[in-house]
Amino acid sequence: DARVTQTPRHKVTEMGQEVTMRCQPILGHNTVFWYRQTMMQGLELLAYFRNRAPLDDSGMPKDRFSAEMPDATLATLKIQPSEPRDSAVYFCASGPLKGEQYFGPGTRLTVT
Amino acid sequence: KNEVEQSPQNLTAQEGEFITINCSYSVGISALHWLQQHPGGGIVSLFMLSSGKKKHGRLIATINIQEKHSSLHITASHPRDSAVYICAAPSFSGGGADGLTFGKGTHLIIQP
Numbered sequence: 530d531a532r533v534t535q536t537p538r539h540k541v542t543e544m545g546q547e548v549t550m551r552c553q554p555i556l557g558h559n560t561v562f563w564y565r566q567t568m569m570q571g572l573e574l575l576a577y578f579r580n581r582a583p584l585d586d587s588g589m590p591k592d593r594f595s596a597e598m599p600d601a602t603l604a605t606l607k608i609q610p611s612e613p614r615d616s617a618v619y620f621c622a623s624g625p626l627k628g629e630q631y632f633g634p635g636t637r638l639t640v641t
Numbered sequence: 642k643n644e645v646e647q648s649p650q651n652l653t654a655q656e657g658e659f660i661t662i663n664c665s666y667s668v669g670i671s672a673l674h675w676l677q678q679h680p681g682g683g684i685v686s687l688f689m690l691s692s693g694k695k696k697h698g699r700l701i702a703t704i705n706i707q708e709k710h711s712s713l714h715i716t717a718s719h720p721r722d723s724a725v726y727i728c729a730a731p732s733f734s735g736g737g738a739d740g741l742t743f744g745k746g747t748h749l750i751i752q753p
Contacts, residue, residue: 562740562741564741571743571744571745571746572727572729572741572743573743574732574740574741574742576740577739577740584739584740585732585739585740588740618682620684622684627671627672628689629674629686629689630674630686630741631686632676632683632684632685632686634682634683635682635683635684637682
């Protein structure tokens with residue numbers, strides 16, 4: 530049963546530290562998304578890739594967030610430096626072109 | 642950019658009742674998504690539909706592209722249906738496998 534995997538599942542860090550979240554999309558899916566969920570804002574799109582090329586990262590704070598796909602089996606989301614307002618659940622999702630999106634279990638980030 | 646509105650925000654019903662959740666969006670799209678988020682936090686795609694109606698078990702989703710409106714129905718509701726149901730549409734017109742804009746979600750509780 531193919532699934533999107535994300536690591537770590539939970540991360541607690543201090544303000545100013547670098548945080549890296551990883552996602553392994555479902556094999557064969559050519560589109561990968563990063564979303565963030567907070568109580569206040571709900572689910573928001575941060576960035577997405579197609580065939581490893583970034584298509585839209587307008588939802589990300591550019592000064593501290595970066596997203597990459599070093600290869601087809603790995604997507605990363607990095608925050609440097611982290612701030613308390615970055616505390617949220619970060620979801621990765623993958624999907625085929627013009628198809629449903631399959632969500633990973635999420636990384637719960639707490640920045641103190 | 643698309644704006645997605647859902648109603649109601651909260652819904653409590655008795656087991657067996659017929660449930661309807663509504664979703665409207667502002668920009669013409671090629672397909673709309675219905676997602677389910679359980680108390681544990683995982684997000685599952687229920688439907689992706691571009692016209693008419695889709696049915697999966699006791700769940701039915703309909704969409705009216707001209708009116709930019711979709712509904713999710715649950716027949717013979719059961720306590721295990723208790724979850725947050727989220728409507729999502731591509732952020733920009735004509736988007737298929739594009740980043741999504743989400744509604745705020747409908748928190749559904751089915752009481753035995």
